Amino acid sequence: MNLIALNPMTLFSALPGNIAQGIIWGIMAVGVYMTFRLLHFSDLTVDGSFATGGAVAVMLIINDVPSPVALLAAFGVGLLAGMVTGILHTAFGIPDILAGILSQIALYSVNLRIMFGKANQAVSVDKYYLLVSLRNIPKSLITGGIFALAIIIVLYWFFGTEKGSAIRATGCNPSMSMAQGININSTKVLTLALSNGLVALSGGLLAQYQGFSDVNMGRGSIVIGLAAVIIGEVLGEALFGKRLNFFGRLLFVVIGGIIYYIVVGVVLWLKMPSNDLKLFTAIIVAVFLAVPYLRAKSQNSYAKAAKKGAK
Amino acid sequence: MLEITNIQKTFNKGTINEKPALCGVSLHLKPGDFVTIIGGNGAGKSTTLNAIAGVWPVDDGSIIIDGENITGYPEYKRAQFLGRVFQDPMTGTAATMEIGENLALAARRGQSRGLRWGITRAEKEQYHEMLKVLDLGLEDRMSSKVGLLSGGQRQALTLLMASLKKPKLLLLDEHTAALDPKTAAKVLDLTNSIVNKNKLTAMMVTHNMKDAIRMGNRLVMMHEGQIIYDIEGEEKSKLHVSDLLAKFEEVSGGKFANDRMMLA
Numbered sequence: 001m002n003l004i005a006l007n008p009m010t011l012f013s014a015l016p017g018n019i020a021q022g023i024i025w026g027i028m029a030v031g032v033y034m035t036f037r038l039l040h041f042s043d044l045t046v047d048g049s050f051a052t053g054g055a056v057a058v059m060l061i062i063n064d065v066p067s068p069v070a071l072l073a074a075f076g077v078g079l080l081a082g083m084v085t086g087i088l089h090t091a092f093g094i095p096d097i098l099a100g101i102l103s104q105i106a107l108y109s110v111n112l113r114i115m116f117g118k119a120n121q122a123v124s125v126d127k128y129y130l131l132v133s134l135r136n137i138p139k140s141l142i143t144g145g146i147f148a149l150a151i152i153i154v155l156y157w158f159f160g161t162e163k164g165s166a167i168r169a170t171g172c173n174p175s176m177s178m179a180q181g182i183n184i185n186s187t188k189v190l191t192l193a194l195s196n197g198l199v200a201l202s203g204g205l206l207a208q209y210q211g212f213s214d215v216n217m218g219r220g221s222i223v224i225g226l227a228a229v230i231i232g233e234v235l236g237e238a239l240f241g242k243r244l245n246f247f248g249r250l251l252f253v254v255i256g257g258i259i260y261y262i263v264v265g266v267v268l269w270l271k272m273p274s275n276d277l278k279l280f281t282a283i284i285v286a287v288f289l290a291v292p293y294l295r296a297k298s299q300n301s302y303a304k305a306a307k308k309g310a311k
Numbered sequence: 312m313l314e315i316t317n318i319q320k321t322f323n324k325g326t327i328n329e330k331p332a333l334c335g336v337s338l339h340l341k342p343g344d345f346v347t348i349i350g351g352n353g354a355g356k357s358t359t360l361n362a363i364a365g366v367w368p369v370d371d372g373s374i375i376i377d378g379e380n381i382t383g384y385p386e387y388k389r390a391q392f393l394g395r396v397f398q399d400p401m402t403g404t405a406a407t408m409e410i411g412e413n414l415a416l417a418a419r420r421g422q423s424r425g426l427r428w429g430i431t432r433a434e435k436e437q438y439h440e441m442l443k444v445l446d447l448g449l450e451d452r453m454s455s456k457v458g459l460l461s462g463g464q465r466q467a468l469t470l471l472m473a474s475l476k477k478p479k480l481l482l483l484d485e486h487t488a489a490l491d492p493k494t495a496a497k498v499l500d501l502t503n504s505i506v507n508k509n510k511l512t513a514m515m516v517t518h519n520m521k522d523a524i525r526m527g528n529r530l531v532m533m534h535e536g537q538i539i540y541d542i543e544g545e546e547k548s549k550l551h552v553s554d555l556l557a558k559f560e561e562v563s564g565g566k567f568a569n570d571r572m573m574l575a
Binding site: 158160161162163164165166168169172173175176177178179180181182183184 | 364385386387388390391393395397401402403404405406407408412415416417419420421422424425426427428429430472
């Protein structure tokens with residue numbers, strides 16, 4: 001690889017766009033955080049509901065629905081998608097990962113239907129008013145930032161309420177929750193619904209940003225969401241340690257999304273083929289998941305005990 | 312207060328692992344009754360408590376609490392009537408949530424949970440006072456995660472949570488079995504004081520026959536899914552461990568009581 005051929009200016013000029021994309025994915029990651037961290041539910045619905053959000057938003061906008069309303073509709077359809085997964089899991093006893101996969105696969109067909117059988121649908125920023133667009137990155141940064149911040153504030157409030165506390169208890173200890181009168185099936189369905197609502201909203205934003213929705217735009221989004229959650233957590237805990245409260249955690253999830261896209265920008269700038277990006281993402285997530293585990297293990301290992309015991 | 316009539320439960324029905332666990336258990340508790348339940352392993356003690364709590368539906372029979380037939384209620388719906396403390400100190404509390412938050416969850420047992428604050432300032436002050444009474448120093452650690460507490464502290468907290476909203480019936484399922492003797496004694500004292508102060512109706516499963524005699528006003532012995540001995544008041548307070556052992560030997564057909572009962 002010829003490093004001299006790399007122009008630092010192209011990296012810097014791409015940076016704001018990467019950040020804007022990172023914020024949008026960060027919103028998606030906040031949805032993943034709700035299920036993965038609070039409910040301890042690995043929800044794979046998101047790969048489908050992310051594209052659903054994009055499809056709903058674009059189809060409504062090109063039919064002259066104002067983009068904020070279209071985004072709200074995307075959120076609503078995402079709620080329904082999450083609810084389906086929740087019902088498959090709670091009412092029909094399907095294990096969490098499988099319930100998510102079933103919804104995800106079903107959504108692929110649903111998404112094609114929404115887009116009138118086409119694999120992608122364009123929405124031009126020249127013809128319609130869009131909330132975010134890669135053609136207007138400063139505006140996208142501001143709008144995306146406002147969305148992310150508003151969502152974090154609302155969730156911070158929500159998880160402090162009685163309902164939100166019940167959800168946190170459900171994720172932490174289902175037996176205790178039932179003994180305290182919490183209907184854990186309904187809290188699970190509610191969390192999955194809200195999570196996928198956010199994921200779909202994020203998909204609706206990304207479709208506007210890139211100027212089209214694509215039936216495959218959600219593929220692997222769970223991994224990107226997890227990457228953001230984990231990068232944000234590692235960074236937040238490194239910087240703030242125990243002082244990192246719930247608000248900080250949510251904020252760092254979005255920051256994790258931004259960092260992820262900056263890293264992606266750098267990797268692409270280094271002329272890595274974009275086809276290898278998903279492999280790269282999977283490796284990042286695997287490493288970030290493995291590091292805390294291995295670190296704990298190295299402090300508490302048989303090898304270490306053997307060394308000490310041999311003396 | 313509690314009327315259970317002829318409840319039956321068989322696990323794994325129709326399989327080779329079929330096991331009749333409750334074979335027609337009937338028990339009638341008056342308000343303020345504090346019953347201790349003893350019996351060998353597999354006698355149906357914990358199963359009876361689980362039947363009342365609604366961990367699964369019973370096959371037959373009825374469960375009535377304070378005039379309300381709860382036989383068809385799912386577990387979370389029965390919680391409004393019940394306070395529960397489990398054998399495993401990890402079961403009764405949410406480890407990743409704060410001490411105050413756990414209490415606040417318990418304070419809303421039986422209420423619909425909406426968008427009001429999960430814990431209010433006034434509640435925090437109230438819990439602070441309540442925790443002080445436990446004398447475990449928890450009142451100054453209200454924002455600590457429960458996962459940091461010891462088993463004894465967690466059981467004490469669970470007891471407080473179970474009685475925070477006065478339950479119609481307090482179910483204690485071997486709640487000191489996982490604790491060291493000193494801590495167990497402390498938790499039992501706390502149990503007594505909480506039951507007496509709030510005039511609670513309570514059921515306590517135990518393997519310790521001395522505790523079973525010392526605590527409460529009534530004692531029930533179970534064997535093979537049935538109540539075989541039910542004694543209360545004056546008569547109960549005169550019991551000795553040897554009486555219970557004799558009784559146990561009698562029903563188990565000369566077979567000796569299991570080790571845990573012997574050692575207790």
